[in-house]
Amino acid sequence: MDKVMASARAAVADVQPGATIVIGGFGVLQGWPTTLLEALRDHGAGDLTLIVNAPGVGPTSPQILAEAGLVRRLVSSYAIYPKQPTPMADGIRAGRIELELVPQGTLIERLRAAGAGLPAFYTPTGADTDVRRGAEVREFAGRRCVLETALRADVALIRAARADRAGNLVYRQGSRNFNPVMATAAGTTIAEVDDVVEVGTLDPEVVVTPAVYVDRVVPCGRPLDAATLRSLSRRWGRQWDLEVRERTTGPRGIPPDLMVRRVAGLLRPGEYVNLGLGLPTLTSSAIDPAHGIVLHSENGMLGFGELAGEGEGSIDCYNASGQLVSERPGASYFDSATAFGMARSGRITTVVLGGFQVSCRGDLANWNVPTTGVGGIGGAMDLAAGAARIVVVMFHLTRDGTPKLVDRCTYPLTAAGCVRTVVTDLAVVDVDEGEFVLREVAP
Numbered sequence: 001m002d003k004v005m006a007s008a009r010a011a012v013a014d015v016q017p018g019a020t021i022v023i024g025g026f027g028v029l030q031g032w033p034t035t036l037l038e039a040l041r042d043h044g045a046g047d048l049t050l051i052v053n054a055p056g057v058g059p060t061s062p063q064i065l066a067e068a069g070l071v072r073r074l075v076s077s078y079a080i081y082p083k084q085p086t087p088m089a090d091g092i093r094a095g096r097i098e099l100e101l102v103p104q105g106t107l108i109e110r111l112r113a114a115g116a117g118l119p120a121f122y123t124p125t126g127a128d129t130d131v132r133r134g135a136e137v138r139e140f141a142g143r144r145c146v147l148e149t150a151l152r153a154d155v156a157l158i159r160a161a162r163a164d165r166a167g168n169l170v171y172r173q174g175s176r177n178f179n180p181v182m183a184t185a186a187g188t189t190i191a192e193v194d195d196v197v198e199v200g201t202l203d204p205e206v207v208v209t210p211a212v213y214v215d216r217v218v219p220c221g222r223p224l225d226a227a228t229l230r231s232l233s234r235r236w237g238r239q240w241d242l243e244v245r246e247r248t249t250g251p252r253g254i255p256p257d258l259m260v261r262r263v264a265g266l267l268r269p270g271e272y273v274n275l276g277l278g279l280p281t282l283t284s285s286a287i288d289p290a291h292g293i294v295l296h297s298e299n300g301m302l303g304f305g306e307l308a309g310e311g312e313g314s315i316d317c318y319n320a321s322g323q324l325v326s327e328r329p330g331a332s333y334f335d336s337a338t339a340f341g342m343a344r345s346g347r348i349t350t351v352v353l354g355g356f357q358v359s360c361r362g363d364l365a366n367w368n369v370p371t372t373g374v375g376g377i378g379g380a381m382d383l384a385a386g387a388a389r390i391v392v393v394m395f396h397l398t399r400d401g402t403p404k405l406v407d408r409c410t411y412p413l414t415a416a417g418c419v420r421t422v423v424t425d426l427a428v429v430d431v432d433e434g435e436f437v438l439r440e441v442a443p
Contacts, residue, residue, distance in 0.1 A: 105340030105382030115184025167214030253425025303331030
């Protein structure tokens with residue numbers, strides 16, 4: 001059985017207007033099936049519903065479908081980037097594109113449920129937040145959990161490193177992410193790959209997606225070279241301004257590199273640690289490898305290291321912010337469903353997150369500033385739903401001098417009562433029985 005198509009255009013020729021499309025890929029720019037996206041844009045079927053982890057940025061991402069006016073609805077864990085204008089964001093703000101924001105771990109579980117033939121499941125993620133308000137809630141072992149339904153698509157467009165002509169797929173490093181699960185969750189799965197080999201060439205033990213889930217295979221028509229991808233990653237992978245920030249009011253604190261060094265000092269030797277988007281990602285370069293701390297990322301990595309330098313790093317080894325990182329001895333790779341399972345089940349012992357507000361009860365708000373429009377949930381709700389210690393690293397004040405440590409969060413919650421410690425540019429503060437306890441003051 002030969003599933004290799006003559007062209008990407010032929011592979012998407014039967015996509016109908018109004019179809020629901022799942023698109024593999026994880027972050028800002030890496031791992032998009034760009035050849036298939038361009039073919040779908042040229043095919044012109046509109047009124048599409050896209051299911052993606054995040055819509056990405058730039059000319060290699062699903063943004064090209066929004067730019068062509070083909071998108072009616074977006075289901076995603078992230079939608080609008082704070083400092084990067086995109087066609088998808090413009091469409092959402094103008095009301096042309098309907099948006100459903102779903103926590104990242106819940107999103108991939110809904111896709112996995114569809115691929116497994118399961119109609120629904122319960123999860124503790126988001127149970128006490130406005131995001132899942134109105135959902136059916138039940139208690140299991142004293143925990144409130146919300147009912148989530150399976151999410152199935154008409155077509156899946158995924159990206160893999162290699163395929164044989166029968167449709168067996170293998171992936172490289174952290175680029176596995178959502179792709180294997182998405183391959184199972186659609187009526188028709190089309191895989192864009194770097195290399196096509198003859199049947200019998202692939203080692204059966206390294207096949208991640210079996211051929212039964214793949215209907216069509218398309219060779220990548222426009223691969224980006226490693227130097228270009230490294231340059232784009234450095235440009236787009238920093239979604240937040242991580243430089244020293246000048247304020248017109250209030251004290252000036254220590255810079256981000258010292259903030260994350262203090263965070264690294266809170267981590268225990270030998271523990272498993274997740275680093276969230278923004279400032280937390282800098283922590284990977286502040287950890288002493290001799291301490292045996294193992295870093296975990298939602299795109300499916302365990303055992304990565306410091307941020308890659310200029311011109312360095314594998315283009316398939318990137319963290320949750322899309323920044324290229326190094327690989328430590330003993331590293332392993334898996335899909336995002338497995339990654340979130342590690343967090344929710346308590347295997348990850350500490351999670352370092354950014355924050356917009358933290359209350360004295362340990363409530364965390366870090367996904368939406370209402371005055372700026374629609375935010376992005378990402379994986380923070382799922383990470384906070386596990387049994388891990390939550391450490392927040394953030395600037396003590398906003399740019400206009402407003403405190404981020406508050407009596408009660410006024411921004412939408414990520415999770416209630418989850419934060420244990422806050423590290424800012426001015427202080428280290430613990431949350432203890434409904435009060436902030438000042439532990440250290442920055443010089």
